[in-house]
Amino acid sequence: MGISLWDSYPPKVSDDQLQYLAQTVKDWTIFNGLTVRPNPSIVSEESNPNHVLATNAPVTLYPSPFPKQCFEQAEDLQKVYNELYAAIATDEEWLGEVMKELVEVDDFLANLWKIHLQVKEEGYVQDLSLGMFRSDYMLHVPDDSSSPSLKQVEFNTISSSFGGLAVRVADLHRELATYPDPTHSISYPPHPLFNTATSASITSGGYPPTNEAVDTLASALITAHQSYRDSRTSPPLPQCILFLVQDNERNLFDQMALSQHIRTTNREIPTFRIPTSKILSQTSIPASSENPSRPLIYTHPANPNARYEVTVVYFRALYAPTEYDTPAAWTARHHLERSAAIKCPSILLHLSGSKKVQQVLTSTDPSHLERFLPKTSKETLDSLRASFAPQYSMSEGPDSEGVRIALDPDLAQKHVLKPQREGGGNNIYRSNIPTFLKGISEKEYKQYILMELIQPPSKARNVALRSDGQIVSGDVISELGIFGTCLWRSKVGSQEKNILQNRMGGYLLRTKARDSDEGGVAAGFSSLDSLILYEEAV
Amino acid sequence: MGISLWDSYPPKVSDDQLQYLAQTVKDWTIFNGLTVRPNPSIVSEESNPNHVLATNAPVTLYPSPFPKQCFEQAEDLQKVYNELYAAIATDEEWLGEVMKELVEVDDFLANLWKIHLQVKEEGYVQDLSLGMFRSDYMLHVPDDSSSPSLKQVEFNTISSSFGGLAVRVADLHRELATYPDPTHSISYPPHPLFNTATSASITSGGYPPTNEAVDTLASALITAHQSYRDSRTSPPLPQCILFLVQDNERNLFDQMALSQHIRTTNREIPTFRIPTSKILSQTSIPASSENPSRPLIYTHPANPNARYEVTVVYFRALYAPTEYDTPAAWTARHHLERSAAIKCPSILLHLSGSKKVQQVLTSTDPSHLERFLPKTSKETLDSLRASFAPQYSMSEGPDSEGVRIALDPDLAQKHVLKPQREGGGNNIYRSNIPTFLKGISEKEYKQYILMELIQPPSKARNVALRSDGQIVSGDVISELGIFGTCLWRSKVGSQEKNILQNRMGGYLLRTKARDSDEGGVAAGFSSLDSLILYEEAV
Known part of the structure; x- marks a missing residue:
């Protein structure tokens, strides 16, 4: 990455300009639902007893420059990654080998595996699996003279979040970069990166590319819902999608972006939110003697007569060990797994996202990639392998x-x-x-x-507006996530799978201060960002 | 209004249902920008030092039933009212008579009138006037056996607010009434008013009618902007619309609904917000010797090189006497009035909205209506007169x-x-x-x-979610506002006017607790509402 680029980015602004920009962002975020519920360090519980307050999601004030070639490589790899993880989740034997040593030392993974075995014993009643993935990367620049390359940090197979807000951050940055005129922004000072024209050393996209994350993720839920098909209840109940969410979720507006999109595009598909603590009281499965197909029945809390057959359970909860702090949480996970609802994800898919799997994949002896992706070209596999850290x-x-x-x-x-x-x-x-x-x-x-x-570009800088309204600027590290989805049919015990939908679309950029090794956007240490693609002149 | 209707409305719900409904509203409002900045009684300044927090606008949980006939009468009258007030503002002589006694006792009106006279002396340089009006009514039911009639409370000629939020309240109530199914809401229990079908005693629209307030108001600004035409600056500057707003405005999201709409539909028209305190520093008028046409030049605070010629000043500030607490505010008002920008409103139009004018219009000896509306049918004038309290x-x-x-x-x-x-x-x-x-x-x-x-229906009830998250229910009084706009050309001193646009569209319902005589939504005493139209069976 050209040092010249980062020397001038983000552009220097006066205090008046910075205040104007920050105020514009504060107001735009609230008006457009780019929001979170504030955590107690921002507003104390006593000051917010009814939990009505909201604040902006932490966002950068400028999009971060990102090399076009690396972005496109990540996009190109996504559908291959989708298929790879579908294949892993389908290969119970292989996954069982990987888990063998982990279950001895990790109660969390052990318990998940045990539930899988119990449901396998009883017999799975749903062949469809849905993956809503996010593959996370960083740019790797071992030294100043090297071109940046893409290195995978993590492949998320459960609760891949921030697609909803990421779309709005891209909209925000595009608005800032192009208002009132595509070539003369009032919020950003002139800078070659904001022009779509070619400058002496770089060619830039000018403003963030369209972010299709919401459409990609919502479409996956819609397709899965439609693929569930015939009712397993008699008389048939209406069908719905359940969003399984954490009690007291603060990132709910990210999730609402998906449910709202479904309401707009496919109004005939109801979506409801269910917090973890209510799984066992608001959903039920008929006794096998009555109905061996195990439909998951959802009874709406506002109306005991409103009963639905759940087609898809979309997990935005129960992904972290800390969420399983009661026996009821494990019972609930088992309850969902044995139901006929399509799980996003199934336990096998959840386990496929473990870091151990990612590590095993990097080994070249034997190379597991050829096994899981027998029809993929060597060139693509090489590109995939090059993205491994x-x-x-x-x-x-x-x-x-x-x-x-x-x-x-x-x-x-x-x-x-x-x-x-x-x-x-x-x-x-x-x-x-x-x-x-x-x-x-x-x-x-x-x-x-x-x-x-991974050694990220050392000169990257940005300015962020935190959720408490503080403006912070300095050296930053960014992480790119690409969203992808996969719906497939398979049977446990067989490695045969039939992919019904495999799609890539949408991105997330998260940017955090360089001096912080840790960071998650929800924890307030890092900010949602978008990107301006550039190519260095050759 | 049938007692039977109010006996069962809003429908009784369980505590679980109420909590679900309130939570749904809390989340929907934030996600959709139906928001306000909280006042210090909700979050103290110390807890919100950077003013990032937002909360829901106060809203009713249910739309209020409203007689269809009265709603339609208010709609039918709006364009007549628009024309009436355009005529009043054009008749400087008549208005001067009305003001004569007021200026002796009311400094505020006196000062406004003085500015008008000063600018008249210098010579007005803009023939176009823009009115963005809201005519407010209450239902009047002298006794239980009478049919409700419509009585005008006030005709607003300046800063007619809440159009932006009112549209979203109608969307919210419609969503609650029709999700997931138009005939089976999950948020509202069954009630004849929520069905579009005819019940034994009433016919109902089922859910709030579409609210076109944002389109109506934004279109007026757009048309005015386009009618300003040729630049009065040389070399010609780009043109823009200014939203004049109060410093520390808490109702900004209502205003943003209009500017955002203009950005979406007419992106070539920039709109900027200017707080009252910055009028004199951020706008200027060239000396008459240099440029006698007095263009209003706006210099953007974030960029001294970004200069615009202002076509329209949309007043969402400087309407109340309390805002003129410094000599600078009066200077600023005079400065804007003498400029070539189209004022929404001019001082003459502002003064036309005074309560004294409303009172004089009610007198039948002489009847002023015939004078101002010579081409209007007697039937329409009778209907207009019937709407006077x-x-x-x-x-x-x-x-x-x-x-x-x-x-x-x-x-x-x-x-x-x-x-x-x-x-x-x-x-x-x-x-x-x-x-x-x-x-x-x-x-x-x-x-x-x-x-x-005015004696409003005595049995009306509703439930509201306040901005602090408290749920309050009880007897209520509602006030209906109908939005209308008028753009016309006239010369001070002549009563000739040429109406370029006269439009009606959009509504506001504000509902407050019956035990409160006073109330304004921004003050938190009343709630934004929408309506379900019904006809009683005959």
């Missing part, structure tokens, strides 16, 4: 490469130790790794994956 | 009918004493009137108008 197992004994690097203070310096579990947080960085490992027993090593740290 | 001058001496009623404790019981000035508040009700009048000098009487109190 080097990762190492920590379970292959003290002499293995992973353990050796992790315990070496110098080598560890370029690595991160990640727990296998979902949900983010608790990563161990750099020089902390050897110390940390010495504090736990060797048997626990396998709970972790060692990953080479 | 009885009003009395307080300036015609101690023996006049108005003063006599006001001082009689029994007769005063059915009346309200209103100050002539704009801005609401400070009305004196019923038995307080004689006491109040005894406390002021007779010379001050003429600052007031005596008006017969």
